[in-house]
Amino acid sequence: METSRVYVYGIVHADRALPPELTGVGRPATAVRLLPVGDLAAAVSDVPDDLRPRRRDLMAHQDVLLRVGSVTPVLPMRFGMVADDAVTVARAVDRAAVGHHEALERIGGRTEMNVKAMPAQDHVESLVRGDAGLRRLLADVRNHPSYEGNVRLGEAVAGGLARRATAAVEDVLPELRALADAFVHGPEVPGCVLNASFLVPEGRSERFRAVVERFTAARSDHVELRLTGPLPCYSFVTPEPLPAGRTGDPTRAERAAVAG
Incomplete structure (x- = not known):
């Protein structure tokens, strides 16, 4: 598994495919990929060096979740969820797998x-x-x-x-x-x-x-x-499905970005 820091967008079923040519935060935009963890997977990308709660990155984060959500249920992460490496992500997803499955069932098709x-x-x-x-x-x-x-x-x-x-x-x-x-x-x-x-x-x-x-x-x-x-179903996934580091002050900025 990779040892570089990982930006996490959300959690999906491992047997689902991401939309083609999906890119996320950063400039240039980083490619989004799946990190399999048993029968679950985390949608992740590399962490941009200049990651901040800027509107373009906030909207890119939300766009990833909306595009993924259009093809499969996804447990959304708040903007700025960063893990030290892929191993950290895998352990966290595996540890809470039962809850993730229940949450995916709850928000599926919604x-x-x-x-x-x-x-x-x-x-x-x-x-x-x-x-x-x-x-x-x-x-x-x-x-x-x-x-x-x-x-x-x-x-x-x-x-x-x-x-x-x-x-x-x-x-x-x-x-x-x-x-x-x-x-x-x-x-x-x-x-x-x-x-x-x-x-x-x-x-x-x-x-x-x-x-x-x-x-x-x-x-x-x-x-x-x-x-x-x-x-994305932020309000119906509680608590935050993946404990990880966060960057900046995303909550206020996310609200501003959504409001437009």
Whole structure:
């Protein structure tokens, strides 16, 4: 086995083939290959000398996982998973083989769809009309202008928009969850009232997208839904399937890259 450092993208069944001419991170892009470990295999490449959480490498990492996932289930690694050598990778994969098989079965034929919901900002007048407390506060600020009053009004409007968006999202969540095999809340995102990921069977992904688009059009005065996907099933592989070193601060950068 090779003794140089190894960059790890994900874990697949060993009897599956990678898409042809698959390349990953680095400039020039490194060739992706399979490292067999019994009836499993790790999709790996050489480690570029200048590996950093840059957008081009983050997107290259994600593209590898999406392309591999289009032909076979893959347990995705976060960006920057690096092992000292192939032996380290093989030992880690073998040690957790049972869990890897279970996870591959769980995500097989499925994809991750992420939905973020943000308050609609263009219909403040209707919000004020429907909220007696806001109307009183607005009248007070107009009659007695002050910095503190403006701050209170701004906070009250932001809170009202967020509550209205949250209530609207609750109307569509049951329909979205019914199309998914699993659902998890993600970390809080500034400005969002919802950040959630859905494990959606591939045969339902277009229906899922249609529901989001239809709801967004119908409730654009209350909430804006932003759908990202298909994505590698990061949110449904826990804990990280392969303990290894990491490079840089990938979590924040990955989120930025996905958001575009």
